[in-house]
Amino acid sequence: MARRGEHIEALERLLRQLTWLERKSLAQELSYYGVTVPQFYALLPLEKRGRACSMNELAQATQRARATMTGIIDRLVRMGLVERRRKGSDRRVVMVGLTRRGEQLLEEVRARRRRGFYKALEKFDDGEIDQLLRFLEALPLALSWEEGDGKSA
Amino acid sequence: MARRGEHIEALERLLRQLTWLERKSLAQELSYYGVTVPQFYALLPLEKRGRACSMNELAQATQRARATMTGIIDRLVRMGLVERRRKGSDRRVVMVGLTRRGEQLLEEVRARRRRGFYKALEKFDDGEIDQLLRFLEALPLALSWEEGDGKSA
DNA sequence: TATTGTTATACTCTATAACTATA
DNA sequence: TATAGTTATAGAGTATAACAATA
Structure with missing residues (x-):
């Protein structure tokens, strides 16, 4: 073979x-927005779930140590993209939520990327792209972790 | 659409x-080998070209600042994976070359990855993989830079 | 003067271990 | 005692600017 x-x-x-x-x-x-890749990956679960998440949840969703997430969220707070709030029912928990600016940033980045991909895929027809998608979905690789969708509820 | x-x-x-x-x-x-991703990416051009490269060449090939490359090569030297040598014809230039251990490491990593991919692709037939390859080759994305093959000669 | 590489500096990401507050 | 989060510490990667050696 x-x-x-x-x-x-x-x-x-x-x-x-x-x-x-x-x-x-x-x-x-x-x-362009002064945001780093790890910071962006920390924002994604917030957008995907459409609600505030605990630090623990974010750390698991991005597969990082909790202490690492503390630093990343510190900087996102400083930039005004997310907010920290203590949870009422369990005062140990810190909930992190997107601010309006954070939501806007995600929307803008997504729109930019859509435009880029659109151009990159001009030469393919829908059938071909369909097939590409099926391949990419089927590629299991090593890890089976789904980004922004950690095992924790 | x-x-x-x-x-x-x-x-x-x-x-x-x-x-x-x-x-x-x-x-x-x-x-497993105590090597980081950026360090691995610095080794690749050395393997691909099959000869020692200047710091400048490595920095361009990996799209990093020269000062960044200095630190990465420092650590690879400390691990015994590469060697630094002054170039005879131009004493400003530092040539970096793989050691035997560096070559062995690259070979081992490659073999491990081959095994992993082999398993991941078991369910596809050659025709399907052929098509996937053609798609991946055609995907231009934003940058047109080819890893480990910078524009510098 | 221009180029090559290193140093100095500053910041981010990363993990582990120790600590605080809460449960 | 156990859990959530932060702080302390250490190291790697990153860039820019300043510098030394060489051309």
């Missing part, structure tokens, strides 16, 4: 490059 | 997740 071996080689290289480019272009777009 | 819009949404999300997973699994594998 030499052919399969070559395919694996090529796929490994392409995924590495794609990962690199994706992260680079995301960082580039975010730098 | 509502369908295209949904596709773009989905593709943006999937690529973000794939990027995240790819980086996470790479970091995981490298941690």
